[in-house]
Amino acid sequence: MVKQERAARTRQALMRAAAEVFAREGFAPASLAAISARAGVSNGALHFHFENKNALARAVEREAAAVLAKITAVPDAVPDAVPDAVPGDAPGGVPGGSLQVLVDATHALMGALADDPVVRAGFDLSADASRQGGPCLRGVWRGWVEEMLQRAEREGDLAEGVSSRGAAPAVVAATVGFEVLGAVDREWLSAPKITGFWELMLPRLAPGRPLTPAGPRTTPP
Numbered sequence: 001m002v003k004q005e006r007a008a009r010t011r012q013a014l015m016r017a018a019a020e021v022f023a024r025e026g027f028a029p030a031s032l033a034a035i036s037a038r039a040g041v042s043n044g045a046l047h048f049h050f051e052n053k054n055a056l057a058r059a060v061e062r063e064a065a066a067v068l069a070k071i072t073a074v075p076d077a078v079p080d081a082v083p084d085a086v087p088g089d090a091p092g093g094v095p096g097g098s099l100q101v102l103v104d105a106t107h108a109l110m111g112a113l114a115d116d117p118v119v120r121a122g123f124d125l126s127a128d129a130s131r132q133g134g135p136c137l138r139g140v141w142r143g144w145v146e147e148m149l150q151r152a153e154r155e156g157d158l159a160e161g162v163s164s165r166g167a168a169p170a171v172v173a174a175t176v177g178f179e180v181l182g183a184v185d186r187e188w189l190s191a192p193k194i195t196g197f198w199e200l201m202l203p204r205l206a207p208g209r210p211l212t213p214a215g216p217r218t219t220p221p
Contacts, residue, residue, distance in 0.1 A: 009050050015063060018056045019121035023183075026058060028130050030078040032153075034044040057125050061134045064122020068137055071108045074101060098151040099205065103198050105148075105188045106175055107191060107216040109141070118178045123179060138179070142172045152206075159207050167205055191216045195206055 017039035020032045032053055036046040050056040060162040112119045149164035149171065157165065174197055181190035198214035208211070 007049075008214040010045060010057075014041065014046055014049055014056065015060050015118055019060050022060070022121045023117060023124060027125060027128050029051075032056075051189050054131075056219055057131065058134060060118055061122045061125050061137075064119045064126075064137060065135045065140070067112055067116065067119050067122075068109070068140060071105050071112065072141075074148075081124075097155050097157055098148045099184070101201070101213060102145065102148040102171075103202075104153070104213060104217060105144075105199070107194050109175075110178055110182065110189040110194050111191075111216075111217060113179055114186050120183065124183065138176055141176070145172050145175065146187075157206050162205055171201065 014035065018030070018035045021035050021038055022212075025034070026203050032046055033043060035053075035056065039046070046056075050059065113123065123137050125131060126134050130175065146168045148162065149158075149168050152158055153164040158167070172190040178188050178197070187193065188201065202212055202214055
């Protein structure tokens with residue numbers, strides 16, 4: 001058991017070190033020697049856990065994808081369609097319905113990108129033209145944003161004349177823009193930046209609806 005725990009810690013240390021080196025140098029220039037040195041382990045220990053640099057990058061991407069999947073997990077209280085639902089409120093006590101879920105997930109994702117180098121590197125690697133076959137995390141995020149806006153439209157939360165199809169490109173472009181800019185300047189990932197975006201966007205998406213908090217919430221919905 002102790003040996004297994006030590007191996008798990010070493011694997012996590014290698015993934016974090018790889019993420020930091022990939023973020024600093026890029027995937028192609030990054031060396032396994034630099035990664036093992038940053039993790040404080042030998043090259044032999046690195047190769048025990050990961051066959052090569054591609055295997056290490058895939059592990060980073062999978063870990064980032066798992067975090068994104070957790071962030072975008074839709075609460076059971078947000079239904080696919082709710083007959084006779086009150087606009088702006090979903091059953092089960094989720095104020096703002098799918099729009100609130102979208103706002104909360106945006107804050108959670110930007111926080112993860114700012115604080116977790118593995119998530120940051122996962123997004124960078126999935127967009128790296130020198131690599132193929134990994135998950136496209138920006139594509140996953142885009143699809144989920146589109147789904148949440150479609151749900152909000154079915155719930156009757158979008159303003160008259162506003163469609164999910166029309167709103168999705170603006171929300172996707174802005175949030176991916178925060179992610180890209182945040183790789184250089186973490187201020188773009190801060191709560192005030194994301195809150196400011198939603199304070200600008202929500203009145204256009206759903207004017208006259210019950211208020212959906214635009215800022216990060218300290219308690220889960």
